Amino acid sequence: MQKQSRRLASLAGMIATVLLFAVSASAEERTVNFYNWSNYMAPGVLEDFTKETGVKVVYDTFDANETLETRLLAGKSGYDVVVPTGYFLQRQITAKVFLKLDKSKLPNLANAWPVVTGQLATYDPGNNFGANYMWGTTGIGYNVKVAEKILGPDAKIDSWDMVFKPENLAKFKDCGIHMLDSADDILPAALSYLGLDPNSTKQADLEKAADLVIKIRPYVRKFHSSEYLSALASGEICFVVGWSGDIMQARSRAAEAKTGVEIGYTIPKEGAQMFFDNLAIPADAKNVAEAYELINYLYRPDVAAKNSNFLSYANGNLASQKLIDPKIFNDKNIYPDEAMQKKLFVITARDPATQRIINRLWTRVKTGR
Numbered sequence: 001m002q003k004q005s006r007r008l009a010s011l012a013g014m015i016a017t018v019l020l021f022a023v024s025a026s027a028e029e030r031t032v033n034f035y036n037w038s039n040y041m042a043p044g045v046l047e048d049f050t051k052e053t054g055v056k057v058v059y060d061t062f063d064a065n066e067t068l069e070t071r072l073l074a075g076k077s078g079y080d081v082v083v084p085t086g087y088f089l090q091r092q093i094t095a096k097v098f099l100k101l102d103k104s105k106l107p108n109l110a111n112a113w114p115v116v117t118g119q120l121a122t123y124d125p126g127n128n129f130g131a132n133y134m135w136g137t138t139g140i141g142y143n144v145k146v147a148e149k150i151l152g153p154d155a156k157i158d159s160w161d162m163v164f165k166p167e168n169l170a171k172f173k174d175c176g177i178h179m180l181d182s183a184d185d186i187l188p189a190a191l192s193y194l195g196l197d198p199n200s201t202k203q204a205d206l207e208k209a210a211d212l213v214i215k216i217r218p219y220v221r222k223f224h225s226s227e228y229l230s231a232l233a234s235g236e237i238c239f240v241v242g243w244s245g246d247i248m249q250a251r252s253r254a255a256e257a258k259t260g261v262e263i264g265y266t267i268p269k270e271g272a273q274m275f276f277d278n279l280a281i282p283a284d285a286k287n288v289a290e291a292y293e294l295i296n297y298l299y300r301p302d303v304a305a306k307n308s309n310f311l312s313y314a315n316g317n318l319a320s321q322k323l324i325d326p327k328i329f330n331d332k333n334i335y336p337d338e339a340m341q342k343k344l345f346v347i348t349a350r351d352p353a354t355q356r357i358i359n360r361l362w363t364r365v366k367t368g369r
């Protein structure tokens with residue numbers, strides 16, 4: 001009898017444990033693993049998402065498409081939402097890295113801006129795998145007062161001459177120059193400055209572009225794709241070839257900190273690259289429902305506007321435009337008007353052979369070998 005009641009008690013204990021387990025599993029936090037570019041999310045947005053949906057965001061950042069791509073191609077990245085740039089998205093689609101988006105789970109895509117979905121269709125026909133997050137340009141950022149001191153009060157920084165003529169760039173060496181560590185940004189700029197096709201796959205063209213950058217390399221303190229934001233804002237550097245929104249965030253940050261540092265951004269008159277960064281779900285994502293919830297949230301007009309207002313990047317959300325600060329929306333360096341658009345070019349995915357040439361040349365640019 002005693003034995004039996006003990007057995008019963010242990011059975012009850014087992015049942016209780018199983019029940020407890022089930023309850024805690026259902027109450028377990030839902031999670032989404034989000035891998036985004038650095039300096040690409042307004043403060044509060046992800047916290048608000050969690051408050052509203054109960055989905056916890058595990059957030060991680062990168063500053064190069066190559067870093068993201070290595071993880072995606074290796075598989076089992078552990079990420080549920082990632083943000084590849086158009087020409088990387090394009091070849092990653094071919095590599096079957098992404099889930100085809102179920103648009104019925106993304107009702108807020110009705111807010112998408114047809115101009116941007118049209119642009120994105122060059123990389124992703126039918127917009128099946130990516131939803132544009134933000135877009136911008138690759139241009140020149142500089143410290144206004146320092147530049148005036150160096151070039152005189154009337155001098156203008158409006159041309160790639162300032163970067164690619166060694167005697168010009170040399171003037172900024174001592175106050176500090178950074179350049180993106182991104183072959184796909186710097187080489188197309190050099191190609192277009194040389195009057196060559198920024199999408200050229202000819203080895204001779206690419207070598208000419210690399211040689212041009214090698215000539216100015218002695219003046220570049222650092223090739224890096226994210227540090228320039230705080231370095232510009234603090235006055236630690238005075239010149240950068242970088243991404244529009246990051247440079248303009250440096251401007252806002254300096255203004256807020258009242259450091260007296262003033263930052264300018266230029267889309268050079270010879271032309272500049274326009275890039276589109278897009279939300280996508282890896283095919284092996286574990287938290288697909290949560291990934292859709294996050295993308296859908298980021299496509300809410302008020303949320304997209306909050307991001308653009310803070311980031312100084314344009315977004316792909318038409319309905320957000322009336323909520324964007326006019327200072328941002330009317331800035332031609334952020335939302336380019338027609339005249340400005342004529343100066344902008346896009347690049348497309350490179351075939352593997354060309355990509356190998358580019359990678360090799362970029363190593364040569366950075367190391368001199």
Ligand code: N2P
Pocket residue numbers: 037038039040085243246275277
């Ligand atoms: C965000 C920079 C993203 C632009 N800081 C690169 N495509």
